[in-house]
Amino acid sequence: MEANQIKMNFSNAQIKWGVVDDLIKKSNKILLTTHENPDGDGLGSECGIYYHLKEIRKNVRIINYSRLPDGYHFLNDDNIFEYYNPATHDSWIKTVDIVMVFDVGDFARTRALADLIKKYNLETINIDHHPHPKKNLFSHNIVDLSAAATGCMVYDYLKYSRKNSIDKKSLKGIYTAVMTDTGSFRHSNTNEKCHEIAIECLKNDIDTHIIYQNIYENSNRSRMKLMGGVLSQINYEMNGVLAWFVITQEMITKANATNQDVDGFSDTVRTIKGVEIALMIHEKSEKFCRINFRSKGNIIVNDIAKNLGGGGHAFAAGAMVLGSLSDVRKKVLEATISSIKKKQMEKTYENLSR
Numbered sequence: 001m002e003a004n005q006i007k008m009n010f011s012n013a014q015i016k017w018g019v020v021d022d023l024i025k026k027s028n029k030i031l032l033t034t035h036e037n038p039d040g041d042g043l044g045s046e047c048g049i050y051y052h053l054k055e056i057r058k059n060v061r062i063i064n065y066s067r068l069p070d071g072y073h074f075l076n077d078d079n080i081f082e083y084y085n086p087a088t089h090d091s092w093i094k095t096v097d098i099v100m101v102f103d104v105g106d107f108a109r110t111r112a113l114a115d116l117i118k119k120y121n122l123e124t125i126n127i128d129h130h131p132h133p134k135k136n137l138f139s140h141n142i143v144d145l146s147a148a149a150t151g152c153m154v155y156d157y158l159k160y161s162r163k164n165s166i167d168k169k170s171l172k173g174i175y176t177a178v179m180t181d182t183g184s185f186r187h188s189n190t191n192e193k194c195h196e197i198a199i200e201c202l203k204n205d206i207d208t209h210i211i212y213q214n215i216y217e218n219s220n221r222s223r224m225k226l227m228g229g230v231l232s233q234i235n236y237e238m239n240g241v242l243a244w245f246v247i248t249q250e251m252i253t254k255a256n257a258t259n260q261d262v263d264g265f266s267d268t269v270r271t272i273k274g275v276e277i278a279l280m281i282h283e284k285s286e287k288f289c290r291i292n293f294r295s296k297g298n299i300i301v302n303d304i305a306k307n308l309g310g311g312g313h314a315f316a317a318g319a320m321v322l323g324s325l326s327d328v329r330k331k332v333l334e335a336t337i338s339s340i341k342k343k344q345m346e347k348t349y350e351n352l353s354r
């Protein structure tokens with residue numbers, strides 16, 4: 001793969017969308033994809049650009065490694081989301097002109113699709129707002145760390161590329177991306193652009209409250225039961241600056257819930273007064289746990305996640321950590337507490353030196 005890094009890990013820089021436009025113009029067959037267990041940003045970004053590429057008569061398909069999660073079927077009236085099946089997809093993927101990857105964070109998070117991209121030596125454009133290592137497997141990188149959502153970048157591209165206004169179906173995807181990645185316009189990443197996008201959606205009669213209801217007011221009873229268990233067992237460290245909780249496989253089985261049902265729990269725990277960081281330790285199996293950090297915006301957490309083998313945004317990050325629950329709990333808590341202490345010390349010195 002020829003290295004052609006357009007832009008990497010910048011913030012608030014002018015993106016040369018013309019370069020992306022040229023890559024799209026010279027391509028006919030285009031694959032859109034995102035990370036495994038996709039979220040509203042990945043799916044919404046795909047949907048946002050899909051209808052544009054259809055309109056300009058590209059042979060475009062969205063193929064993700066994972067199935068479309070419950071709650072996002074409102075984006076799929078036209079059955080645009082496919083999930084990867086080697087028997088039916090490999091021959092098509094083999095001959096695509098370009099692969100556009102959205103919101104992925106890490107190339108490997110496209111799972112089997114990453115293997116195919118390497119196997120067939122496919123040209124790729126990475127459109128994302130997560131930090132990436134300088135050395136990576138994408139042919140072209142458009143990585144803006146200051147974008148609230150990858151969907152904001154898709155919006156900018158469509159504004160650049162289109163003569164006509166953005167199609168309603170695209171706007172529905174873009175709104176979904178922005179709403180979910182900003183915690184419904186509440187998180188510290190929410191900026192003017194997010195609200196500009198929301199205004200454009202409202203002017204175009206997008207039922208924004210219906211999008212919200214589909215995603216956030218569709219909890220099943222098992223999820224609520226599980227959440228009840230979690231909320232009654234929160235642990236506090238460092239005078240309540242850090243709040244952490246554990247979800248075991250047993251808790252999930254007892255509540256008749258699924259691993260996906262834990263989404264959003266850390267956000268809820270972070271809402272507690274005085275808590276700066278919420279940490280979830282989710283036992284996925286006897287061999288590994290998924291950990292997830294949510295920070296109110298005063299203490300960076302992605303460095304802790306990175307040291308534990310993961311990554312993410314400054315204030316929302318995570319990792320998969322190998323080991324039994326008790327081993328992972330010990331390791332992660334020690335790493336987190338020492339990192340917070342260090343940052344608090346540095347802050348104290350910073351204040352003293354002023």
Ligand SMILES: [Mn+2]
Nearest residue numbers: 041103150181
């Ligand atoms: Mn995102």
